[in-house]
Amino acid sequence: MDEVLLGAIRISTPYILAAMGGLLCERSGVINIALEGVLLMSALAFAVITHATGDPWIGLLCAMGMGALVMSVHAGLCINARANHIIVGLGINLVAAGGVRFVLKVLYNSSSNGPRFPAFESTFWHHIQELPVLGGMMPTPITPLAVLVVVVVNVLLFRTVPGLRIRAVGEHPLAAQSQGVAVRRTRWMAVLLGGVVTSLGGVYLAADQHQFTHGMSAGRGYIALAAVVFGQWIPARALLGCVVFGLSEAVQIHLQSSGTGIPTQFVQMIPYILTLAVLAFSIGRARMPAALGRPFPETDGH
Numbered sequence: 001m002d003e004v005l006l007g008a009i010r011i012s013t014p015y016i017l018a019a020m021g022g023l024l025c026e027r028s029g030v031i032n033i034a035l036e037g038v039l040l041m042s043a044l045a046f047a048v049i050t051h052a053t054g055d056p057w058i059g060l061l062c063a064m065g066m067g068a069l070v071m072s073v074h075a076g077l078c079i080n081a082r083a084n085h086i087i088v089g090l091g092i093n094l095v096a097a098g099g100v101r102f103v104l105k106v107l108y109n110s111s112s113n114g115p116r117f118p119a120f121e122s123t124f125w126h127h128i129q130e131l132p133v134l135g136g137m138m139p140t141p142i143t144p145l146a147v148l149v150v151v152v153v154n155v156l157l158f159r160t161v162p163g164l165r166i167r168a169v170g171e172h173p174l175a176a177q178s179q180g181v182a183v184r185r186t187r188w189m190a191v192l193l194g195g196v197v198t199s200l201g202g203v204y205l206a207a208d209q210h211q212f213t214h215g216m217s218a219g220r221g222y223i224a225l226a227a228v229v230f231g232q233w234i235p236a237r238a239l240l241g242c243v244v245f246g247l248s249e250a251v252q253i254h255l256q257s258s259g260t261g262i263p264t265q266f267v268q269m270i271p272y273i274l275t276l277a278v279l280a281f282s283i284g285r286a287r288m289p290a291a292l293g294r295p296f297p298e299t300d301g302h
Contacts, residue, residue, distance in 0.1 A: 007253060009143070010208075012246030014039065014201035016146045018224035019231070019238045020153045021198030025071075027157060027233055028190035029170040029291040033089025034074050035198055036221030037096030042067045042202030044100045044114075047212035048107065051117040059119075060203055067199025068192050070096070075191040079184050082295035093221070101214050112214055119207035142204040149197055154235040166190045170289035173296050183296050219272070226275045232287060241278065248274045 018035045025032035045066035050059030074092060077083040101111040108114050120140050157163040165186045168176035173183045201224075205216050223245050231238030252270045 007250035008243065008247040010246075011249045012242045013143045013146045013204045014220050015224045015227060015242035015245050016239060017142075017149060017201035017204065018198050018221050019227045019242050020146075020149050020235060021067075021194040021196075021201070022221075022225050023228050023231075023233055023235060023238055024153060024157075024166070024194035024197065025191050026228060026292055027170045027289055028166045028187045029173065029289055029294065029296075030075070030078055030187055030191050031085035031089065031293045032074070032191070032194060033086050033225065034070065034092040034221075035224055036217050036219065037089075037093040038067050038070050038195055038198040039202040039205065039217040039221050040096045040100050041070050042199035043206040043216060044103060044202075044212050045199075046203045047114050047117065047206040048103070050119060050206075051115055054118070056119045056207065060200075063199045063203045064196045067195035067197075067202070069195075071191050071195025071198075074195075075188050079187050079191070079296070085293050097214075100212075104212070104214065114212040116211045119210055140204060140207045142200055142207065145200065146204075149200070150235050150239050153197070157235070162186075162189070167289075169296075170291055173291050187296075223271065223275050226279050229288075230278045230281075233289060244278075245271060245274065 018039060021038070022032045022035050042063040046056075046059040046063035048059075049062040050056045053059070070092060074088055077088045078085045104114055105111045155163075157167060165176065165181050166189075168179075168181060169183045169186045176186075177183050198221075201220070202217070205220075206212050209216065224242065227238050227241030227245060230241040248271045252268060255270075
């Protein structure tokens with residue numbers, strides 16, 4: 001049982017980071033279906049740069065830049081061009097799914113995975129991993145960073161002026177504009193920051209496996225979005241949803257390895273069945289930001 005709980009904490013890391021990134025975007029009024037694509041592209045950027053330089057911290061910075069770049073495309077189309085947020089997000093996910101295969105083929109002559117590389121293997125981190133309980137929870141420094149991100153996002157949204165502006169443009173952009181808030185600029189800031197936060201989840205996926213594989217996001221972006229809905233766009237509640245999803249995946253892995261006799265296909269369905277159940281439970285209960293998905297009039301002057 002302890003092994004399952006430790007596994008749940010580790011597995012929750014990319015869910016938490018993607019959920020916090022998606023929450024920042026959606027609090028500003030921009031639907032973010034593109035979390036899956038950001039996870040994939042940032043994981044690829046981290047893997048390629050880390051393998052080339054041997055320095056995971058440079059890879060981390062490049063992955064964050066990739067997350068911001070992907071989200072700048074999303075912001076430009078959704079905020080400035082006023083395109084449908086869901087269609088843009090799905091388009092980014094499809095481009096990412098095909099794009100990573102193309103890059104792998106060009107760089108490594110393989111469309112499925114890249115070469116292995118060392119990640120975050122300093123002497124200090126080895127000492128951390130040798131600790132009795134904490135070591136099992138934290139295969140990479142990204143896991144404690146994810147917890148810190150939840151705290152920072154909560155403080156940002158509910159204890160700072162920029163956070164108040166983000167929430168204002170997500171609830172009533174016209175009222176926010178009447179108080180001097182630059183609606184589009186605020187939404188751009190939230191979307192780019194969300195991309196950077198989500199990219200850390202992609203870094204975790206690649207660093208944990210010491211390799212990039214083309215399908216390693218495995219629907220985590222969509223599940224993270226479900227956690228945001230379950231958490232009613234509140235960081236602490238979304239964190240709880242992510243831990244629940246992580247626990248379900250840890251249980252799935254445990255059942256597969258323990259030889260229970262349950263068909264493998266059914267066991268693999270557990271996290272996705274739980275996602276559908278959570279969304280069904282949340283319908284009618286979650287109060288989304290009032291202006292979520294609604295384009296802001298082009299006459300705003302900002």
